[in-house]
Amino acid sequence: MSNLISGRLPAGVRPQSYTLDLFVQLAEKTFSGRLLISLKVEKSLQTITLHALDLIVTETQLCGQEALVSIHPSDETMTLTFPETIPPGEQQLSLAFSGKLNQQMRGLYATEVQGETFAFTQFEATDARRMFPCFDEPAIKARFKVSLNVPTHLTALSNMPIVEEKKVGNLKKVTFDETPLMSTYLLAVAIARLEKREIRVGETAVAVWTLAEQVSLGSFALKVTQAVLPLLNDYFDLPCPTPKLDLVCVPDFAMGAMENWGAIFFRDACLLLDENRSSTATQRRVADVITHEIVHQWFGNLVTMHWWDDLWLNESFATWLACKIVDQWRPEWDFWLSFQEGKAVPLALDALENSRAIQADVKNAAEIEEMFDALTYEKGGACLRMIENFLGESVFREGIRRYIKQFQYQNASADDLWTTLERSSAQPLKKIAKDWFTRPGFPLIKIKTSGDTLKTLHLSQQRFTGKKTGTDLNPWIIPMTLKYEDDESIHEQHILMDKQEMDLTLPVQGSLKWIYGNASEAGFYRTAYEGRTAKALSEFAAKALHPIEKIGYLGDLWALSSRGDHPISVFMEALCHFRGDASRVLVSEICSYLEILSRQIVLPADHSRFAAFVDQQLTPLWKKCGWDADKDEDDEKRLVRADLLWALGSIAQDEEILSELPRRQTLYQARPHSIDASLVGTLIRLCALSDGGKRFDQFIEKLERSKTPEQRDHYLLALATFNKPALACKLIDLCLSNKMRAQDI
Incomplete structure (x- = not known):
């Protein structure tokens, strides 16, 4: 067994570069590859330990020696033992390996679209080792030269631009330019039938890659990128670090998105929408996710944390700065109000006596996964906003610029950040930050x-x-x-x-x-x-x-x-004091509190009285909004209407609203454009809640025929809203069938 603690690799040998030649057999759902790792050996040794998981290593060569391979599944590592001592200096390690495409949406995995198999990667946090043997820790940066051997009719993408594409037998070999120094978890591979829409933003080539039938849904993503990329270039006083920026829609993706350097992968609902029919809420969410991932091209990719206990250096910053940038682009969205809404979850989590600090020790892969939560993202982002407010916007920005430039293409720690900000501000920031980032609560x-x-x-x-x-x-x-x-x-x-x-x-x-x-x-x-x-x-x-x-x-x-x-x-x-206040976020918050009160606190005997209170609280606003949007109505009022409709229909059981639902649903089915886009999701869910299950099968058909991710999500939420036990069983059966995509379960 390995004597490593939690799979961390020993010092003494580090990669300088990887040259990877990968063959993916989509029909068989297997892959194989040859790998050349340029190593810097710091002292004489006879063993080298790398990360590897679910791989078969068939060849190893270093200094003319074949190694004995020992696999340590519990540590997700393998150790190469050579017959003779390897001397210090630059060495070349050659490996041949193979593996299977999994269906777990991690590592190199398979996904099927209309009977055709494609392959994508998801490596964060510790899954690069599932595709090739590597030094799979964020601090062990190297350069990557990738070649993909794929069917000629498919598109192959990776982090960098293509430098050569040639036919080799019945395949094509696509070779990409060498990456900058980067961590293994940021490497990306996509092999699929994809088409693109592209623009140029300054010196950066930007493309949105989708399945052919989704191409028209990528226009908004291009619009967002065209707007926010120059703002980020200016904020960091440093242009986008990669020559291209691909935004790739992945048919099945476990995360909302992943910031792979130069090739960002997205779940479809976080990238694609129909601008003519999408709700304001969907546009805001997509803009936020895209901007969050682009922020990572600097914070996380260009400058990377040493280890996962400082994951917040990536995610807290992307959460906070994405809000700042989107608010700068679209001030009418009042994005800081949404940021405040997002603080509710970490405030609740952090009120638990067994909460953890933002910056917390992690010892293994399972503990790393637990760090991707509201404390890392939203609490960390909120604490950064607090510190910026304390230092002043310009002082804080200057400190961030210095930090990025000082540590570009390197790894950094929280202490490095606070030291840089202290020098920029002459404030005792280390002492202040210690309370907020290393202490729970x-x-x-x-x-x-x-x-x-x-x-x-x-x-x-x-x-x-x-x-x-x-x-x-x-x-x-x-x-x-x-x-x-x-x-x-x-x-x-x-x-x-x-x-x-x-x-x-x-x-x-x-x-x-x-x-x-x-x-x-x-x-x-x-x-x-x-x-x-x-x-x-x-x-x-x-x-x-x-x-x-x-x-x-x-x-x-x-x-x-x-x-x-x-x-x-x-x-x-x-609540009574705020009656009549039409501020969008305030109405949303009040409706949320009323729903919690209705479900968790109000006794059954008091529900009619509480419904009357809800009606008294919200009906005056509803009468001002009504069912139909004015032609030039602002986005805020559209969102208020949806919140009011849900609360009055589901909590107050308003008779006028419930009696109007069937007509509105029929109208939507006949003429979708006749219902305001911001109201559609709420309308469908209320129908599910109030019709006793009559539309369940119809909604499954609508789900299967959905033309946009937003439309699909409306019906997914509606199916989960039906409150009949028998329908819950049918929904479970649906989830276990091949009719439901893995990412939606």
Whole structure:
């Protein structure tokens, strides 16, 4: 057995480059290849350990010696033992290997489309070793020269542009240019019947690759890339690192997308849409995912973490910066409001006493997979936004530019990032960041005012958990932005709270009307208000707070009510204060809370009373929206309409809405364009919920005939909405059949 810990490779030998010649037998679902690895041997040795999983190695040559191959499945490694000692210096290791295309959507895998087999890769985090023997750790960078031997009628793609394509027997051999120094998990291979639409953005060739019948659905992706790539070039002050940027639609893909350098792979729903019929929500999601993956071409690909405990360096940054860039491109989308919505999940997870830090030790492949969660993505992104708000936008950007340029084509750590930002800002950033990235949880900040003018604040903090009594009393260093109103105007004040308790005197003109402890929701913490402070804020919140702050305020009240700090009536009263507010995200949040209350808290005997409350809360807004969109209506109102329809139909059981559903569904089937695109998904789900299962088989037929990913997702969600036990069994049978794509299960 291997003596390695968790499959990490020993020092002493490192690859400089890989030359890979791969043959893929699609009909047999097998592959084979020859591999030449240029090695730097640092000291005399007799064994070399690489990663390999589910591969058969048939030849090994180094310095004229054939090695004895020992396989260690539990470590996902193999050890080559040579008869004689290998001297230090540059050496060439030659290998021949073979394997099977799996159907697990990892490594090099097979996917079928209309009876034809194609092959794609997904290597992050530790699955490059499933396709070829390699040093499969992010810190072990090398260059890759790839050749693919494929059927002549298929397209072959990899990270770099094609430098040669020639016929060899009944195949064609496609050779790609050598990659820059990069990690194994970023290597990509696609072999399929693909067509493209392409543009040029500055010096970068951009193409969207799809199946032939999907080509027209790629136009929006090109539009997004054309808009955001120059913004990212400018943000980093460094052009896109690869000469081409392929956006490839993969028929079956386990992830939403994967940032392979120069060849980004996508699930179809995250890349393709019909611009004439897609909802605003779908356009926003696709733009966000595309931008997130393009950000990785710098953050993650050009500069890569040493090990997976710093995965957040990739994903937190891509989450935060994608929002920033999309908001810059389409300010009317108010993308930071969506970012705030995304904080709800990590705030809930991080309130668990057994939560983990963003930067956490990982020892094996299973633990690596667990890192791809809301704490790494959304909490990390929120903490970066908090730090940017503390340092200032220009100072933060300058630090990021220095970091990228200093560590390009290398690996870096969190400490490297904080050191660079400290030098740019002259702030004690390492000390601040340590609290937020290496420590689980987050604080609850209690705010109390005193004095006749209420301008003296008493702040206290402790870790927020689901229990009232916190066990972690160590203070965080918290960059806070207070927002308050006095007799003169509304003000903001930045403070750094580094004690468990502190007093602060605000420069109030006259008397303090109200104060809110998390301006623009820039901080990753919750706030609570005591006495007169709480009463004043509840009275002014509806008219004084920004929509993003209203979401945060409601979220804090909900969290405090959920753990018993105050009765649920306090939260319900706040909902009443916001009645009539048509802000899209606020309506969405309120509808979500009402649904949770209906499903989890309201007793069956009280459902009719609660339905009346929902009706009273939302019907005035619905009457302003109605079923039909105006010709020049803005996107926000379209999204509000969909949220209101679902809440009034599913929670309030509004008779007028339920009686109108069949007519609207029939109208949609006859003339799809007659129903606003943002309403279609909600309409279909409500029909599933309310018709007793009559449309189940019809929806399966619609699913099979869907022309766009968005349309397919509408029917997938609807099938899961039918609430008859017998239909649940039919749905399980459908999932186990070949009618359902693996990615949709």
